[in-house]
Amino acid sequence: xxxxxxxxxxxxxxxxxxxxxxxxxxxxxxxxxxxxxxxxxxxxxxxxxxxxxxxxxxxxxxxxxxxxxxxxxxxxxxxxxxxxxxxxxxxxxxxxxxxxxxxxxxxxxxxxxxxxxxxxxxxxxxxxxxxxxxxxxxxxxxxxxxxxxxxxxxxxxxxxxxxxxxxxxxxxxxxxxxxxxxxxxxxxxxxxxxxxxxxxxxxxxxxxxxxxxxxxxxxxxxxxxxxxxxxxxxxxxxxxxxxxxxxxxxxxxxxxxxxxxxxxxxxxxxxxxxxxxxxxxxxxxxxxxxxxxxxxxxxxxxxxxxxxxxxxxxxxxxxxxxxxxxxxxxxxxxxxxxxxxxxxxxxxxx
Numbered sequence: 001x002x003x004x005x006x007x008x009x010x011x012x013x014x015x016x017x018x019x020x021x022x023x024x025x026x027x028x029x030x031x032x033x034x035x036x037x038x039x040x041x042x043x044x045x046x047x048x049x050x051x052x053x054x055x056x057x058x059x060x061x062x063x064x065x066x067x068x069x070x071x072x073x074x075x076x077x078x079x080x081x082x083x084x085x086x087x088x089x090x091x092x093x094x095x096x097x098x099x100x101x102x103x104x105x106x107x108x109x110x111x112x113x114x115x116x117x118x119x120x121x122x123x124x125x126x127x128x129x130x131x132x133x134x135x136x137x138x139x140x141x142x143x144x145x146x147x148x149x150x151x152x153x154x155x156x157x158x159x160x161x162x163x164x165x166x167x168x169x170x171x172x173x174x175x176x177x178x179x180x181x182x183x184x185x186x187x188x189x190x191x192x193x194x195x196x197x198x199x200x201x202x203x204x205x206x207x208x209x210x211x212x213x214x215x216x217x218x219x220x221x222x223x224x225x226x227x228x229x230x231x232x233x234x235x236x237x238x239x240x241x242x243x244x245x246x247x248x249x250x251x252x253x254x255x256x257x258x259x260x261x262x263x264x265x266x267x268x269x270x271x272x273x274x275x276x277x278x279x280x281x282x283x284x285x286x287x288x289x290x291x292x293x294x295x296x297x298x299x300x301x302x303x304x305x306x307x308x309x310x311x312x313x314x315x316x317x318x319x320x321x322x323x324x325x326x327x328x329x330x331x332x333x334x335x336x337x338x339x340x341x342x343x344x345x346x347x348x349x350x
Contacts, residue, residue, distance in 0.1 A: 041251065042309075043250045057240055057243070061125075064236070066081055067232065068124060069111065069118070080107075084103055088104075090318060093315060128233040136263060137268065139264075139267055141166070243314075253298055253302055254296075268287065286307075289304045
């Protein structure tokens with residue numbers, strides 16, 4: 001691993017000029033004037049309301065996490081969970097994928113619960129959010145009429161296979177919730193049986209990890225708790241959709257978009273950020289640009305400008321809060337990077 005890291009700067013030094021040269025013609029033909037003009041017409045009242053609603057989704061996330069860890073930490077502090085959530089999402093922005101582990105690590109440290117249990121909670125959170133995304137994407141597929149529209153090949157592929165993917169992924173989510181709702185002993189036993197081929201020293205260690213992991217899923221043992229978690233998730237995504245509606249009102253090019261158009265956009269972009277679209281890629285900015293240009297007829301530069309602004313409001317708006325809270329907790333980003341990379345390596349090895 002050290003040798004690989006030693007060669008990375010040299011690889012980057014060679015690859016960067018090649019990438020710049022390959023992209024130069026495309027960048028030169030891009031209408032940067034139209035891209036910049038998007039920001040000259042922003043209605044800041046609507047933009048501020050959109051940002052406020054987006055920040056409100058973090059409160060919903062905190063309430064959901066608080067409910068999920070109640071069996072392990074019944075007195076978990078909402079303030080501490082908000083701090084960990086804000087710092088965790090900031091770490092994702094600054095550190096990339098390794099930053100995903102910062103939030104469960106901080107919560108485990110603050111609430112004095114096993115780290116494996118918080119990774120299970122993080123996994124369940126992803127399951128609930130994925131279910132919400134599938135509902136929105138399914139609604140978008142149902143509501144959108146592609147007749148007469150110039151739909152790209154990549155987006156056409158998503159629309160063609162989307163219905164099947166929605167069904168398969170939704171079934172997988174329900175299977176996960178079904179097993180999560182089983183007793184801790186049953187789930188731990190199933191995991192232990194599945195790992196029985198491991199050597200004895202490793203088997204003992206993995207049994208302990210399995211017990212900690214399944215304890216993080218204890219929140220799904222009661223139907224009423226699952227319904228409550230689904231309700232909080234629905235509220236969270238309703239706020240996201242409302243924030244996106246306000247965001248569209250801030251730009252003349254999208255101010256005419258209806259509530260149904262907003263649902264279509266949120267569903268497609270949320271799904272596109274999860275699934276890599278052939279010939280297009282993934283990411284909120286790319287998915288947003290494709291949807292606005294291909295489905296709603298905006299120019300490429302205008303769509304890109306609005307999509308980037310949407311990413312800034314949706315993701316980067318938490319950055320000042322997260323950095324401030326990290327500083328108040330005495331956390332340094334270099335340390336968080338090192339910790340997240342070490343923890344990610346441990347999880348990969350397991």
